[in-house]
Amino acid sequence: MQFCDECGxxxxxxxxxxxxxxxxxxxxxxxxxxxxxxxTSTEAQSDDDVIETEEGANFEGKPTATDVVCEECGHGEAWYTIKQTGSADEPPTRFFKCKECGRRWRGYS
Structure with a gap:
């Protein structure tokens, strides 16, 4: 990587x-x-391993959790993704989306 001598x-x-x-x-x-x-051009890199956690993110096809219960509909299965939201010495956060009603929530370890 090379940086500009003028502005950095x-x-x-x-x-x-x-x-x-x-x-x-x-x-x-x-x-x-x-x-x-x-x-390495960043244009050639893929975003296959990007974890989408915002409102419009598509969770379908992600791993499924059966150890959770949706507070809205009571369904016991949800898709989830894991993301490190705190510092490296803290456990990661799991983001869930109910397979039945689509409600989203976070789970902290």
């Missing part, structure tokens, strides 16, 4: 030249020797 923003490779991503800066420089082969 991350630079990206464009046609063999490094270009600052800060629109206000626009500085360019030569690529550092040997770094061109090490760059």
């Amino acid at each position: 923003s991350m630079m990206v490779s464009v046609d063999g030249e490094m270009v600052c991503q800060n629109d206000d800066c626009g500085a360019t420089s030569e690529q550092e020797e040997g770094l061109a082969e090490q760059f």
Whole structure:
């Protein structure tokens, strides 16, 4: 990874030249020797392992929990995802979506 000498923003490779991503800066420089082969474009990375927890997230197809009960409809199965919401030494948070009524809630360990 290469950073702009002018403003400190991350630079990206464009046609063999490094270009600052800060629109206000626009500085360019030569690529550092040997770094061109090490760059990975974030556009090529997939988001298959991203955990969606916001309101419109699709939980269907995620693992199923049978040790929970929905407080709204009483159903005993829910899809869930796990996300580290606190610091690394705290347990992760489980996000649930009821398979029956679609209610969402969090579970803390």
